[in-house]
Amino acid sequence: MTDPAALMGVMRTRLIWALQSQRGHRLPFVAVAFGVGVGAYFSLPVEPSIRVLSAIALAALAAFAVGYWLRETFGGVAVVLGVACLGLLIAALRTHSVAAPVLAFRYYGAIEGRIVKIDRSASDKMRLTLDRVRLANMSPDRTPKYVRVSLHGAQPYLAPAPGQRVMMTGHLSPPNGPTEPGGFDFQRHAWFQSMGGVGYTRTPALLAAPDPGELWLQSLRANIAAGLADRIGGQAGGVAAAVAVGDRAGIDAPTMEDLRASNLAHLLAISGLHMGLLAGFVFMSVRGGLAMISPLALRYPIKKWAALVALPAAAFYLALSGGSVATQRAFIQVAVMLAAILCDRRALTLRSVAIAALIVLAWRPEALLGPGFQMSFAATTAMVVIFSGMRGHTPRLPMGVAQVSAVLMSSIIAGAATAPISAAHFNQIGQYGVLANLLSVPMMGTIVMPLMVVAAVLSPFGLEGVALWGMALGLDWILWVSAFVAGLDGALRLIPAPSNVVLPLLCLGCLWCIAWQGRARWIGVVPAIAAFALWAATPRPMVLISASGNLVGVQTSQGRALSKPRGDGFVAQNWLAADGLPKDQEQAAARWSMDAETDHGLVHLYGRGAQDRVAQACRRSHAVVANKDYDAPEGCLFLSPTVLRSTGAIAVTQDGRVITSRQTQGNRPWVPRAGQAPDLAPLQYVRMSPTSRP
Template identity: 30%
Template sequence: MASTAASASSMPSGRLQTAGPGGRWLIRIEHRLEAERAQLPLWMPVALGGGIAAWFALPDARGWAAFLCAALAVALAGMVLPGHTRIGRAVGVGALLAMLGCMLIWWRAERVAAPVLARPAVVRVTGRVERIEPLPARELVRLTIMTDPVASLPRRSPGSGREGGSATGDVSRLDSDPRQNRQAAALPPRVRVNLAVPDLPAGLATSARIALQARLMPPASAAVPGAYDFARVAWFQRIGATGRGFAPVEVVAPGDPGNAGLRTRLTGHIVSRLSGSEAGIAAAFVTGDRGSIAEDDAEAMRRSGLAHLLSISGLHVTAVVVATMTVVLKLLAMFPPLALRVRLPVVAAGAGACAAVGYTWLSGADVPTVRSCIAALLVLAALSIGREAITLRMIATGAFLVLLVLPESLAGPSFQLSFAAVTAIVALHEHPRVRGWFLKRDEGTARRMARGLMSLLLTGAVVEAALMPIGLYHFHKAGLYGALANIVAIPLTTFVTMPLEGLALTLDAVGLGAPAWWAVERSLSLLLWLARSVAAAPGSVAALPAMPDGAFAAMVAGGLWIALWRTPMRRWGALPLIAGAVWALMTPAPDLLVTGDGRHLALRTVDGGMAILRDRAGDYVRSVLGEGGGVEGELPPLEDQPGVACSPDLCVARRDGRTIVATRSGYPVPWNELVAACAKADIVVSDRRLPDGCRPRWLKLDRAMLATTGGVAVSLRSGRVVTAKRGGRHPWEVPETIAPPRPPYRERRVGRNGGVSDAAR
């Protein structure tokens, strides 16, 4: 009886009554979870995010439904584990949250559904201006327009394709004259156009109704595997077309600028007080407008690991809140009767909360700013009730709330970078050993400063290690010296530049801000010098080709395991973390990259670089192909490489025993020559539909094939082929499209060899 009582008392709270090896394993897990019971709530946003990630990763509705059924089965299994133990509750709740995440993002994607432009077209756009984004560095202004509805033009059903397929109904037109139809074309409900600054009407404000001619195109999918998928981002923003607008722009009705007008005026005021990229960075700190920053300086900020300073997030919101609380506390403490009767810290926290909300509203309420505002409000609430403010539970609560409201943000780098950084910082300083290292001590000034410097250095190194996989996955590059640069840049921004800028704006009210603006410009010049110096340092950037999704998922899982547990079992997180890192590093860079339109390709050179087919390609195409190939620097012309022969219309290259043929102009190649070249080639690439007689030995990547596969990455030695489109059925991959009528007559032109080609081809 005594032994029975002793064994019963040693059982966990759930009283596991199982025997055998399986029962012993359950008992061990139960003991582990009992020791980590305070950490279990931290996994709630992880489970919710896991369901969201599964929806993005799985291809279609059958996969999503299968995931929901599997999660439900796991939840039911958790309920029937012996004794309703902690492990059963954890498994059940985690599975239910994963189900919730998958259903939430599925519902959200369907809720924001809006038709997408079927094909590029020149149309007349009429509608209400929703947002104005100045881009002075590019001499452009970006307008987001809510278009006027026109219901009489055909729409294509989801899955019918943007170029092919039939409309869902009869083609009805507004007028029998096709030229009038072109003027009254139905458009997606929201479009985004860029205007040259001289073409912008004076006094244009948000909510104004305008009319203009524009060349629009559907939101672009990823150009090559692993590249930025704007079509997905545009879907959740309900943007159905983007393009370039032309003068004249007619203002049909004036608008009310509201907070956007205040932002525009404030940005203009800041830019007028400073010059160059310093003006753009100063405006970014206050209004979030980065359009005045020169592209070279923006790239230097990215390469040096300082780009996070340009996005209004936790650093900026924290600086505003702390400054507001400090000023309010100092002012109220000057009145002793008030200080004796009122809890001044609570009043200051309320003022800080108002400042955080106002700053978020002023800066345009972008997703990173909203996340930071939510976190700041949670910290202020904890301070007001006397709780520890900055903890992993607060971070988990913020992440959970953001995912409930904006589940699609999980797939974006902004969410991942911000929460990874703050989680790494808090987890590091909650570790007992690290906390012991940096506790305040009664010691000399030199030792105290050295301890603070080591704390900053260690924190920066851990943050860079946490952010590097995310940067490499999304941008294919990551700064290596960011920890050192941030040791100087973050204090400089937080304690010098932003307070000086606030002082300058305040003094401008009485016309005395010039000295403060001079100091602001000097501090920003120092920041830019730091960014340029770090970016130019040898080996400042690590470049990597497109990372496999599985490798990234393994590193994220390992990092979360290490950060969220507290007992020695956290060390097991090193296994998936190392496995994912090795997997990513061992993934070979592609030898051939082809964009989804077939116009551009990059081929691996003998020295390991990438050479581009069309040397007149734009900067965006060059950067996409360079990042996809994991190379830094300029891409030389393909025709200058050894083993490559090019004519004005065709290039033939030989690499690793393979022959690649690519068309490089819009002129037709004589049929006999083209068929003969195809027969000798392993891979043929073209931005046009090639004849059936063109039969290469391996891959025929013409317009028809690339419309199905999207961009393609090929490893010539291993024969590995990766496509940007993987047969998924997410809403942005098979959207409902809306098709403006075509021009009444197609322009035709005479080719170089006498053939006639369609200009729309």
């Protein structure tokens, strides 16, 4: 028989050998461990107390000490655990450092503030983000640091520009929670932007004071966007403004739909593609120009000089673009790569990607939860792995052909790497996205971005006309491709939403396959396959109730039936998208009418005379949902807006479990305090088709 002690010794030796074989490849594991710590913090059901955080800090120090003591054996494992603890601590620190007042009630009255950002809402309304906010009868310590107001109706008295101080009469509310339990948490998103109120105005906004010049950079961005839109014209001008300075206000809704359906919307986000193309063009131009001067090329490190020029160019582009999180992340990645050149290191390695990820997560831990971070690093990591593996195995090609081939290959790799993430977040896949990108990304990389740099260099001399003309041709081609591909049959495939464990499981499995050196890397295939299996088996809730009480959705044999053809349109679109259905609220409302076959289900009351029907609805139904606080008899589960404030959106699963948004959000700083939730047990008996009386 085998000696157990000898067997344990052999296993220990093999494990130590496996760990030591990772020397020189451990930095990616550090970045992954840091991300795991950040993710663990955001998944906690309760905000950790100071005592708990102190204990975690001590555990991190102990892990680092053990890692140093066992550095020749299991020290790496201890360090990884310590880094995970550090990630959790930094995420907690970031959460409390951005704390700002949040409205606790619906506000209507005078709103005054300084414009710091102008964009458009999903309904194509102009939207202003204001700081230095003043609200009527509200003390400064209770006033939100930032608010966001959509401008509805005609605005004849204001041409919004950054730096202006404006006043209006409007509605503000606290940021809304998820549209369904486990969905995107806008309250958390707004918390990290210090945004304490969102709303709208239907009256004209007025200019209270002109721009004093404090926000000169934002004003420069606005002027450049207006100039590009005017000089290039049409939708190409709007796209040019988006690519140059991140201003999408000039792009209409149909164009945006075409770009999304063709999987080309990423060309509008100033991210890794744009930052890399711009920095790469500046780097290659400077290096190529210096190479033509023989005394300099032979005696001096012109490659490093080119990197030194490209770095401030990228930094200026970061500032000019508005400095969104996606652009900041892209700049950090480019800066790390340029720094590698200055240090005589390879620019594109997993080490550089890991360093960039660590910097981004240490600076903005909440970025881990966003699709921008996930898609950007998925694409970059995949390209580094594939191109590193191809090094030395590709034929030599002419310079122009090699560049175009590299762009095409990058598009295919990035599209494949980001497709699952995009499908999980946006519930759709552009089935011909590879074709659209193959036809468009080379144009963006070889024509549009280089000419944008040339136009910027020539504009002080008034010679940018030819460059802008070339940009217009390139952008017109991209828009034509997007419209053509979006118009193909089956261009857009709708995907049901996965459970919240699918993406972490898939990413960790893929990262293990990439980072681990040796045959054990293929262990990562198991969680990746399990993630797709879980995705396919994830059931959608049988019943959904919006947090406002204004909409109810129930699964039927024809798809989700909605209780109203209009109202809570944003919620309706999110529910239908998560079901993998077209975002047609009227069509979904028609299913409700067709399947109203029983008087023993769920009743939704709204409109005139709803109060008169409350008692009857309570007698014949398990639960009643209403969009107003009507009087209800004792013993009736009456879900009014006041009751729903304590629960948030509600879901009833296929097996009868009742889940609320407050339960999935947990007791966290960005979740408003709520009263005692009612007993929702009667909802588990809602099995039949819905009934409604409009």
